[in-house]
Amino acid sequence: MKKLSFFINTVLLSGTIAIASLPAQAALPRAVNDQALPSLAPMLEQVTPSVVLISVRGTHEVQQRVPEAFRFFFGNPRLGQQQERQFRGLGSGVIIDADKGYIVTNSHVIKDAEEIQITLKDGRQLEAKKIGGDEASDIALLQIDSDDLVEVKIADSDDLRVGDFAVAIGSPFGLGQTVTSGIVSALGRSGLNIENYEDFIQTDAAINSGNSGGALINLRGELIGINTAILGPNGGNVGIGFAIPSNMVKNLVNQIIEFGEVRRGVLGVAGRSVTSEIAKAMELNINQGAFVEQVTPDSAADEAGIRAGDVITKVNGKTVKTFNELRGKIGSIGAGKTVKITVIRKDGKEKVYKVTLKKSAAAKIEAASLHRMLDGAKLENNEQGNGIVVTDIAENSPAAAIGLRKGDVINGINRQRISNLGELRSYLNDHKGVFALNIRRNNSSLFLMIR
Known part of the structure; x- marks a missing residue:
């Protein structure tokens, strides 16, 4: 257990401690020359x-x-x-x-x-x-289910600049809510091997154990990131903390709400970050970006016209400095979304492509995560937006035993309409007992019971 040290102005006299008292007039004024002292308190109260x-x-x-x-x-x-x-x-x-x-x-x-x-x-x-x-x-x-909750406004993290003020709010070491302040030290941090998809905001606002999941906000009180990690010995703060950008959080949360999980889009390129050596070898006139070594056939990038040898410099108009940063940005954007990819060709010409991201190979979910009797089924949202398609069924599985078949469309549960996996997951989480799945099979409708 760590010891907390408190420092006060003291004088030792005859084995006793006398605390030096401050004169009453030494109290800090609330204003100087009729000008209010700057304070974060009004914003933080909100x-x-x-x-x-x-x-x-x-x-x-x-x-x-x-x-x-x-x-x-x-x-x-x-x-x-x-x-x-x-x-x-x-x-x-x-x-x-x-x-x-x-x-x-x-x-x-x-x-x-x-x-x-x-x-x-x-x-x-x-x-x-x-x-x-x-x-x-x-x-x-x-x-949670409660009235009188207060939500935070979410800022556009792509507008952040190094040097912007940042405030971290959380509960370090279980002490209770704590506020620290600093600046944005760096943007687009990646390659730290903290997570698989990294595009961190780096800040020197003190972040410690227990701050994970807390807010990083700007001076307008808007969320710019979710605090997630620190770099320091023994988990202590040394002024290097990392937060997941709010735009990345918003993209991921929207997918979780819709599908109950993240459905990543795939660009379909392999490569590495541009270095001075690569720039010299490939005769490039830039020293930053994501160098494309390979384009997967029939991928989103291939269909859009991106080629091996291109250097990706922007995603939706925002600069990309490394391949890991590209991976982090694309990894938070859902399948089916269209993005603008800016590339520099070997001839130095800039081209902008509209790319519709394809589904990840892991886009289909194992239905056992929803209900044990759905074990053996693979489900995905219907592209028409009117139900959940059973894309595969394992032989002799619980899902096969209740009568599910490949190609079935689940469009309701207990007579309540279900449009996507997110709604199905939410219903199953909120209710217990026997469930009747409304299934559309070819041109007929039937109910399958699970408990």
Whole structure:
């Protein structure tokens, strides 16, 4: 446990401590020359109620090492026994929709959580349910049911500049809500191997353990990022913190709301960041960007006209400096979305392509994550927007046993219309008991029961 040190002006006399008193007139004035002193307090009073404390409880499996002399008696001599161990954890979150009770946080904050409790700034404690999450980008969406919630306004993180002021809000070390300030130290940070998709805002605002999932805001009180990691020895703050940009968060959350998960779009290129060596070897007149080494046949990039040897310099008009930054930006944009990709050709000419991102190979979900009786089915949203298509069924699976077939379209549950996977997941999370799936098969309609 860390010790907190408090420093005061003291004088030691005869073994006692005398605290030097300050004259009454030394109190700080609220104004100088009739001008109010600058303060973040008015803005923070409006924003801090949107930042919450998240407490989790759960169990996870740990491997117990077995002494060499006893390993003969276990099935696999190279492995120990798997045991379940209870854990508790703390983190932060941000209310982004007061009407629907949506809270965004980091995926690692609630990983393996069986109970999620939200503590609001006013002291109210509420149980939260997980709507969905994405470990690759470390974003998760929770929901609570309560009145009088306060949401934060989301800013356009693409408008950020290095040197802009930034304020971090969270609950470090479980001490309670804490505010720190600094500046935006860098943009587009990637290659840190913290997450699979990285496009971080770097800040020197103090971020410590427990701040994960909290808010990084600008001086207007708008959300510019979700605090996610720090770089420092033993988890301590050294003025290098990282936040997921708000635009990336917004793209991911919209997919989670619609599908119950992230459906990444795929550009279909492989490459590396431009370096001075690559620029010299390829006779390029630029030293930054994403160099395209290979274009996948029939991919979105191939169909749009992007070629190997191109250097991608912008996505939707925003500069891309590295290949990892390109991967992070594209990775947060959903399949089917159209983006503008700016490239520089070897001849130095700039071209802009409109590219419609294709579905990732992992776009189809295993339906067991929705309900155990759907195990063995693969589902995806109907492109026409009127239901969920069963794209595959495993033989002898629970999904096959209840009568699901490849090509079925689920368009309702318990007589309630269902348009997409997000609505189906939400309904199953909110209700218990027996469910009747309304299925459209060819030109007929039928109900299949699951419990």
